[in-house]
Amino acid sequence: xxxxxxxxxxxxxxxxxxxxxxxxxxxxxxxxxxxxxxxxxxxxxxxxxxxxxxxxxxxxxxxxxxxxxxxxxxxxxxxxxxxxxxxxxxxxxxxxxxxxxxxxxxxxxxxxxxxxxxxxxxxxxxxxxxxxxxxxxxxxxxxxxxxxxxxxxxxxxxxxxxxxxxxxxxxxxxxxxxxxxxxxxxxxxxxxxxxxxxxxxxxxxxxxxxxxxxxxxxxxxxxxxxxxxxxxxxxxxxxxxxxxxxxxxxxxxxxxxxxxxxxxxxxxxxxxxxxxxxxxxxxxxxxxxxxxxxxxxxxxxxxxxxxxxxxxxxxxxxxxxxxx
Numbered sequence: 001x002x003x004x005x006x007x008x009x010x011x012x013x014x015x016x017x018x019x020x021x022x023x024x025x026x027x028x029x030x031x032x033x034x035x036x037x038x039x040x041x042x043x044x045x046x047x048x049x050x051x052x053x054x055x056x057x058x059x060x061x062x063x064x065x066x067x068x069x070x071x072x073x074x075x076x077x078x079x080x081x082x083x084x085x086x087x088x089x090x091x092x093x094x095x096x097x098x099x100x101x102x103x104x105x106x107x108x109x110x111x112x113x114x115x116x117x118x119x120x121x122x123x124x125x126x127x128x129x130x131x132x133x134x135x136x137x138x139x140x141x142x143x144x145x146x147x148x149x150x151x152x153x154x155x156x157x158x159x160x161x162x163x164x165x166x167x168x169x170x171x172x173x174x175x176x177x178x179x180x181x182x183x184x185x186x187x188x189x190x191x192x193x194x195x196x197x198x199x200x201x202x203x204x205x206x207x208x209x210x211x212x213x214x215x216x217x218x219x220x221x222x223x224x225x226x227x228x229x230x231x232x233x234x235x236x237x238x239x240x241x242x243x244x245x246x247x248x249x250x251x252x253x254x255x256x257x258x259x260x261x262x263x264x265x266x267x268x269x270x271x272x273x274x275x276x277x278x279x280x281x282x283x284x285x286x287x288x289x290x291x292x293x294x295x296x297x298x299x300x301x302x303x304x305x306x307x308x309x310x311x312x313x314x315x316x317x318x319x320x321x322x323x324x
Contacts, residue, residue: 004323006032007052009042009071011061023217024083024135024242025058031136031309042067042125053323056109059083060101068104077133077322078148079315080105083263085115085238087169090122098123107131107318112238114260133315136308138152138218141226141246142314151223154210159185160285161229161252163222165214166192166201170236172258173197176204178278179285183208186233189225190214225252231288235275244270249302251295255284269298303311 008029025041032039040046040055049055049070053075057068071078080101098119102108105166112114116130119240151157160179161180166172172188179186186205190215194240202211215222226232232247232254234240240263254270256262262272269289271281305311 002150002235003036003038004054004320005038005040005047005052006047006075007040007042007049007055007071008058009067010058011064011140016090025140026217027136027242027308031312031320032316037316037319045054049076052303053077054079054293054318054319056081057101057105059100062097064180065097065100065104068101072104074191076134077178078105078109079109079318081109082119083111083239085118086122087238095122102129105129105265107313109133111135112261112264114264117260128237131315131318132239134306135310136311137244137245137249137302138308140218140223142303143250144223144227146220146252147224147227150221151228153221153251154187154212156185156187156210156228158230158289159187159210159228160231160233160289161187161189161225162233162245163189164234164236164241165190166198166211167194168197169238170187173204174275174278175233175281176201176209178281180204180206181280183286184230184289185209187212187229189222189226209223225251226252231255231285231292233285235273235281236273244300248298249306250294251286251299252255253295254298255281255288266298269293269299270297279307 010025027041029041055071056079058081060082063125070079102123109131111133162172164170183260185208187210200262226247227250229252232252234244237256239259242257244254248266253264256270256272256273257275262270271284273284
């Protein structure tokens with residue numbers, strides 16, 4: 001029997017300023033292919049829509065709705081990966097848009113229970129539509145082939161690491177202000193999608209803080225950076241992302257934004273802070289650097305629940321069923 005064919009779509013401007021979501025999408029495609037799904041990302045090289053038994057749409061940006069409507073009109077099975085979190089109450093227009101995406105979808109993929117609870121405050125979700133798929137994390141962060149290469153390349157010894165796109169919601173500037181007197185370098189790896197904010201960050205940062213461009217996902221150099229850091233820091237004004245799970249898999253000490261996502265994924269194994277409170281961030285980082293916790297227990301939990309491509313198996317079964 002031929003492998004099932006899945007077309008993966010997203011909003012048109014997704015890869016103009018790639019961040020964690022786009023990295024997650026590429027990891028998803030890789031995992032599905034490993035598990036025997038012919039997964040194609042929509043574009044000039046993809047086949048006509050009629051060639052696919054199902055469509056997986058990533059995100060709920062408005063310009064993607066037409067794509068889903070077209071797929072539905074051709075009786076395709078539709079899987080929706082909303083990749084959504086509301087930090088404050090959405091407008092009625094935003095709620096209506098998301099509800100329209102949900103109505104078109106056969107299954108809605110949520111990465112966490114906290115994500116379901118967050119969205120359900122504002123938009124109804126049918127229980128039959130829910131498919132809970134923990135975020136797949138690449139095993140390369142657990143089995144690092146050359147852990148010392150990053151330190152050697154950048155002349156570093158002990159350092160704090162933050163990986164991810166730089167913008168106001170991600171909140172790097174607050175962390176920089178909080179840690180400006182920290183002797184240990186803080187290293188930011190990621191693409192700035194807000195140049196004005198990026199300039200503010202660089203102006204506020206002391207000379208020994210580093211800003212390094214985005215690295216390829218799960219590359220040898222990125223895995224080395226993660227494995228060798230003294231502490232992984234991520235204190236956005238929204239839940240931390242996949243990089244925090246990668247750091248947890250690598251067994252690194254964590255300082256993360258407090259909230260239901262962090263509690264669900266990290267339990268008591270991460271130091272949590274109010275991301276708006278500079279003193280809270282500074283104290284947590286100093287304490288963890290002075291007395292780092294052992295990350296072995298959390299690493300085993302991440303290994304059990306998130307190691308790619310295992311979390312995708314239930315999705316693959318549904319994709320195969322839709323092809324029969």
